[in-house]
Amino acid sequence: MKIIFESSDNIILRIDPNEEVVDEIIKILENKNITSGWISGLGSAKEIEISWYNIESKEYERKVITDNLEIISLTGNIALLNKKLMTHIHGIFGLRNLSVIGGHVHRIKILATAEIYIQNFRDASFIRNFDNETGLNLF
Numbered sequence: 001m002k003i004i005f006e007s008s009d010n011i012i013l014r015i016d017p018n019e020e021v022v023d024e025i026i027k028i029l030e031n032k033n034i035t036s037g038w039i040s041g042l043g044s045a046k047e048i049e050i051s052w053y054n055i056e057s058k059e060y061e062r063k064v065i066t067d068n069l070e071i072i073s074l075t076g077n078i079a080l081l082n083k084k085l086m087t088h089i090h091g092i093f094g095l096r097n098l099s100v101i102g103g104h105v106h107r108i109k110i111l112a113t114a115e116i117y118i119q120n121f122r123d124a125s126f127i128r129n130f131d132n133e134t135g136l137n138l139f
Contacts (some may be wrong), residue, residue: 001029002073004115013116015043021074021108022087025116029078029085034118036126039089041074043114048093050103058135060104070094071114074105078118079126081137 001024005012011032015024025039039106051060092102108114127134130136 001023003028009091009120009122011118011120012027013114013118014109015114015116017112019109019110021045021114021116022089022105023109025037025073025087025118026085028118029087034043034078034120035085036124037078038119038121039074039076039078039087039116041071041114041116043071044111045069045071045093045114046111047107047109048091048105049107050091050093050101050105053136055134060106062106063103065093065101068096068111071108072100074108074114074116075128076105079139081128086137090126 001015001019005016013097015021047066049062049064051062053060072092072094076087076090078087089105092101093104124128128139131138
């Protein structure tokens with residue numbers, strides 16, 4: 001991972017081959033003490049783990065895909081859950097046949113590169129709490 005640009009409220013990262021996106025984002029958030037913000041990105045991946053949330057069972061239905069994938073769009077946020085840093089990221093990925101898949105991101109292993117933008121909301125305090133009705137950790 002390399003920081004390409006940094007200001008008081010913005011960071012742009014380059015994530016390199018074989019690095020895992022969520023791990024690298026968490027490392028920089030911890031290093032910079034960022035607890036509330038927004039994430040976006042694009043790039044290419046060789047393996048992803050994404051899921052679809054089943055509201056009836058209150059469980060994520062996970063799927064691992066190993067292929068040459070375009071990271072068309074990542075979008076997410078940064079918050080605290082039980083005083084611990086967490087990210088909530090969704091992604092859209094392009095397949096070789098130009099179809100797309102997407103879902104909740106658990107893991108992305110980079111193929112060539114990823115370019116990630118982090119906006120730090122210094123004056124905000126995003127806190128997540130468990131919601132019994134949905135089974136999710138909501139703002």
